Amino acid sequence: MGDFHNPEGDSDRFRFRLGAVAVLVLLAFGILFARFFWLQVLQHDFYRTRAEDNRIALIPVVPNRGVITDRNGVVLARNYSAFTLEITPSQVGKLDETIDALAEVIDIQPKDRKRFRRLLDEAKNFESIPIRNRLTDEEVARFTAQRYRFPGVEVKARLFRQYPRGKVGSHALGYIGRITERDLKWIEEAGQLANYKGTDHAGKTGLEQHYEFELHGETGYEEVEIDAGGRAIRSLKRIPPVSGNNLELSLDVRLQAITEQAFGDRKGALVAIEPATGGILALVSTPTFDPNMFVDGISPENWKELNEHPDKPMINRTINGAYPPGSTFKPFMALAALETGKRTPQQAISDPGYFTFGNHTFRDDKKGGHGTVDMYKSIVHSCDTYYYVLANDMGIDAIARFMGSLGFGQKTGVDLGKDDSGESKGVLPSPEWKKQRFKKPEQQKWYSGETISIGIGQGYNAYTPIQLAQATATLANNGVMFRPHLVRTIVDTKTGERRPVEPKPIRDLDLKAKNLEVIHRAMVGVNKEGTGARAFAGAPYAVGGKTGTAQVFSLKGAEYKAHAIKKELRDHALFIAYAPIENPVIALAVLVENGGFGAQSAAPIARMVLDYYLLGKLPAGAAREDPAAVEDDNEE
């Protein structure tokens, strides 16, 4: 490049470059001028006619949102049409005065005003915002008569989303709400912005959000001729919208409703999966909420109440709650021991009731210990000492590797929420995890003492109920693993084509049949003669299960007395189960927050679910309800 420095030449060169730039600027403006000449002189007639025709407005016609039904065809989400009174703020001078004047014609409550204010804050430019929903015919007539007084205010027919089953299954369904700026960006990135002209609602959580672009449909449009004042004179052409695709779920809404009832006012979660497909039969997170509240724009009071409620009803515990699995971890530990050759089923330990490592003593629940314990007994009676020793023998890396292959500590990819952003990963403890989790070097090191309590599902272990259910289903399915999913079939409304969702397994763990046999037998033993025996007394089917109790709060060696501890600090109760053992059609994981022992509060819920699903038996005291009847009540 050579000669950069030449003070004499610098100034000349600069002037030369200024000249070159001036030529470029002239050229660029010349191109613009040529373009204007083309548009305004040569093509002027064409565009003048277009502008005169441009009394033609394109009015988007919003498609019907897809309908969601359960596995038996019961409708869970649908649409109905109703009149709303809407204001276009950009066309109205003084909003408050207009609303005051409107209130003389149509009943407008303070809550309507508040909601309007909130929607106004979130609104896109130039759109109309509802001030009242669901106008009666009389109200429509009254407003129409006085319409001339209210420029920028109009009555519109809109489709509303309706969830006929109310609170049932709300964490699975999710809800729709008005499109916010953030939603718009998402829609734009999906290349759907044009298709959402005229649409003002989109899925916010759950299935409604995950399948937003399936459910939405294709917006049609109408070419309308308008006069100079902007009023429509006649319709010239109409491209009809295409309704959104319908979703058929694997979920059984009756099972869902019965399970939610079984929880009563307890907090918790239950996920039931069909092991052979990964289809979710029930996805319960309590407390629940009524998604219908969100459809018209939720009132600030309700929103505040839902968000600030100590029981956190808006949190979907099945995918966002991470809990230590407690003793439900033991069958998987035992399986890991067999598969890695660390144990044979017959190998037994003598349990003194504790295990000492270094100068720390790990206690068993049972004082004095369980005596001689082999693998069968370790599961049936939930012996902690057996698993302290086992975890120590296996080492953290082998444990993490095996549990990782069962999906612990990873997002399952269930079809809820936007992508998988709504799902928690939980914690699969390992030295690598610790290195990433902590910043200080002294905290990053994995101590072998920390491995011990991992063996009984405590320590850093934290998994979501759906991960636990997936692992249970995988065990029930002899190691063939599926991604849990709620949608079984997407029905394309345009072609009528039925697209099944993921009937293919994601992996086969290649577990040895004889090892599986040991675990299955022990888990049946749990419910026959072990910790689950009372809950499953008299069950006419063979069921594999395991109880679990997860510590919320460390007692530092003191004895656990449920009644002496505040409710929020009581242990979480867990139970996993699958049945019938010969050919399981359902696998589940239950968690009751602060429920104490798994056998006490979680196992009876599992019993109710299995009794209903396998035998059609309704739990005592459960309201007999017929979903078909509920649907009739909601018919317009």
Place this chain on the structure above:
Amino acid sequence: MIDVIGYARRGLRALVAPIDFPLLLITLTIMAVGLATVNSATFDGNHRLGAQAINMGVAMVVMWLVARLPPQKLMGIAVPLYVVGLLLLVAVFLFGIKVNGAKRWLNIGITRIQPSEIMKIAMPLMLAWYFHKYEATLRARHFIVAAVLLAVPFLLIAKQPDLGTALLVGGAGFYVIFFAGLPWKVIFGLLAAAGAAAPFLWTMLHDYQRKRILTLIDPTSDPLGSGYHIIQSTIAIGSGGPFGKGYLNGTQTHLEFIPEKHTDFIFAVYSEEWGLAGNALLIFLYLLLVGRGLMIASAAPTLFTRLLAGAITLGFFTYAFINMGMVSGILPVVGVPLPFMSYGGTALVTLFLGIGILMSIQTHRMLVKK
């Protein structure tokens, strides 16, 4: 006796001393046209005339304050301003607030700021300062350092993502490097490389960005989306004809066919009402603006002031060209306002910072020579 006339005269002299009248006259004329057009665009909805007049007043105070600073002072703030701008961009990258899915804003307690806006001025200042500092020993490596100084903020802004602003900031920096004497060989080499990389870049764009470009080729492919904007604004311009439909008579505008008609698409409103004659006038005004800027650059006494004046002037040209090109359908739709015409306070303040700098360079010329 108080010498009232003497005080007044001295006061007036202090007031007008930093002003370059040709430049002031040109910008005032464009702004008058802009104000009239904002009035037409917002005539039957939310009036913006008063608000825009206030914006202009504030921006002109900023201009006057900057114009009073001698270029040495400007050199003094070049590095700190660039460093602050860069730190703020990094802060945006780390803790920026997401608005519309893009991280552009930083919350500083009382208000939110958009650091990329600072870079529009800080970038040319910094690079001009840098070349000035090494004027006597300019080598190839200085151009490489300059390219890095340009690339870091550019990438940070592009990452936000805000490709439009990134290109404007990158452009401002590139103009400085160009005026500093980047060899033609390198310039043409870069152009050739960009041409060769285009297919690759195409695959890196988001779907919606690709769509915007495709829409340009065939607007009718997306009549409800961004094609709509282009269709409607070209109809507005074309139907304006040679002499326009007359002030306040633009049917396209007043029937709400033009989106963002008082901001990014204000040119469509103007063009419909004043026709080709009006467009010619506006282009002429912008040419005068650029011409005056280039004159100031040509007469500037130091390398710093030459480079800065040249880059700022070309910046004005870039804004005007991109905006009018976009509205008339020959460039893709990106969010660039039309300088001194579009409604909006932030853009005006940034523009008048530039005008103020040009005036400072012009009116302090003699002092430097002495």
